[in-house]
Amino acid sequence: MGTLESALADQQRAADAFKAAVLAVPEGAWNVPRAPGKWSPAQVVDHVGVSTRVARNAVAGNAGMGGIPKFLRWLPRKTFFEKVLAKGFPVQGRGPAVFAPARDPMPRQKLIEQLDHELSVFVADARAAAAAGTTTFEHTFFGRIAIADYITFNARHLDHHREQLPGA
Secondary structure: OOOHHHHHHHHHHHHHHHHHHHHHOOHHHOOOOOOOOOOOHHHHHHHHHHHHHHHHHHHOOOOOOOOOOHHHOHHHHHHHHHHHHHHOOOOOOOOOHHHOOOOOOOOHHHHHHHHHHHHHHHHHHHHHHHHOOOOEEEEOOOEEEEHHHHHHHHHHHHHHHHOOOOOO
16 A cells, blocks of 8 residues: 555654553553453553564564464455555454453553554564565465555554543
């Protein structure tokens, strides 16, 4: 869809907006779930950091989230991945357990530092892949996808969870 640099700019925009929303969460709401059975803001931030690490590992070929047979990967690519690129993440839904946050997440600043680290490594890895002439990879659920599209997917994920934070 887009170029790598435009996807990286979109991800940076989403990350900046997400971090601003994280910093705006009142201290008294930080560890309070937004509704019964939902995550607290701290858990949302932890989840976003974890999912960014899983995403960058997937691009690097270190898939730690399992997968489905190659001949079936077109289906989640068409019914989920491509829809997220076009419209954003659905309001409801649960991801695989590999994306679950810690039950008792780290303090806010540590979570922000963790997210910054994961994002910076993801950006560096994407640029290194592009410099080596690699623009696509084989995702264990979505099949062959463009790295730029996967970064856009991550930007949509950041936007989705920013909207779940108090005051967003």
